[in-house]
Amino acid sequence: MEVKATMAGSVWKITVDKGEKVEEGQDVVILESMKMEIPIAAEQSGTIKEFKVQEGDFVNEGDVIAVLE
């Protein structure tokens, strides 16, 4: 399972840790796009296996942010 960026922007904050269990709908990262903070949530529950981004990185729409298992 993957968490993907719903729009282009930069990664402002990663709100959970690697290895942490997250619930469906829980915010995983907060993107900054056009001067607005956009929370990106997990679509399913799972454990964070890996982050594909770091704070400050630029992502495009559809880019993978994190991998869940």
Added chain:
Amino acid sequence: MINKIVIANRGEIAARIIHTCKKLNIRTVSIYSEADQYAPHVEMADESYLIGPPRVQESYLNAEKIIEIAKDVKADAIHPGYGFLSENAEFAEQCEQAGLLFIGPRSDVIKKMGSKIEARRAMQAAGVPVVPGTDGAVATVEEAALYASQIGYPVMVKASAGGGGVGMQVVHSEAELKSAFTNNAKRAQSLFGDGSMFIEKKLEDTRHIEIQVLADHHGNVVHLFERECSIQRRNQKVIEEAPSPFISDATRKEMGKKAVQAAEALAYTNAGTIEFLVDKQENFYFLEMNTRIQVEHPITEEITGVDIVEKQLEIASGQSLKLAQQELSIQGHAIEARVYAEDPKTFFPSPGRIDVFQPPEGEYIRNEISVHSNYDVTPFYDPMIAKLIVHGSSRAEAIDRLKLALSQYKISGIKTNIPMLLAVVEHEQFQAGNTTTTFLERYYK
């Protein structure tokens, strides 16, 4: 005399400033970030310089670099536009020190108006009404109740140390006040380590109405009437109009007079805007002063015939205002709609590639634009991509023209707020002039 000017901004306002400079035969210099290489303001200027990476801290907020460029190209002035460095007192001071004319007021005035407490104090001293409230903390709940009964309910009970709505409550009676005061004081004490509370009048059904002023270096001050900017989302203006559909001529006169009085008391120079909250009874209260050109300035230009940017340049170069208050009048009605790259329902940003960008054209239409067809709207800056301004002989005519113009606007590739703008303009409450700051929450869901 200004021969060459650096525009320390981007987007539609940079393009707007270039238009007036061309009319006045002033050479223009644009700056741009790596994300704005293909932006209209880059092509329009006589010279353009890459300033740095997309992030604003490394580009449009890089004061040292901007001043360095201005010196290198031998410019005599810097126009900061709105946003970015426009209300940065330090930048204005750096310009002054570098021998560059900063198109705006003196740095000390920018600084004073940038502080909520100092601005409130300065306005009170100038005889301009501020939102009634205790100027500092009240010691006891009895004192709070006495004050509230004097200014009248409802009132806001606010923790001095609070923020983001925490420690703040609206109360409608003395009983409510007493429990709210005690509870919020306790909460603020435990959360912020400071339980001091103050009382402010809760204004209901307010409108946001602002007065445009122009002031020169020779003591002349005029106002260019009001703009009503009550239609807002996330505290950002969406639709503005001039004149206000609400206030009476008597209130209009009084607000203009107070705004001029404020500018005189501050020894203000250049263009500025005094924002007021206006209640149902047409009482008006100072909100803040913007010491720069405003996004919505075109509606004032449309109803007065005054080119505000031209006046800014004249004032900065030491010329006298060639405008007298009694010669200024309101001609018809103008409305501005801000076009944002965002979802019309959720207001979430929608950056991406614009395939087709085709704004409506017409005698009564003015477009201020940041983009074009086959253009990438990047996520680095504000989502506003264009402004649509219409003018009519009456408000009803302006509304009809705006409806038609919005329905003819063609943008494909990204989402925009145009459906929302149309819904507002078509709403009977908007047409009836019932434009309060809660309009979108109340009528647009």
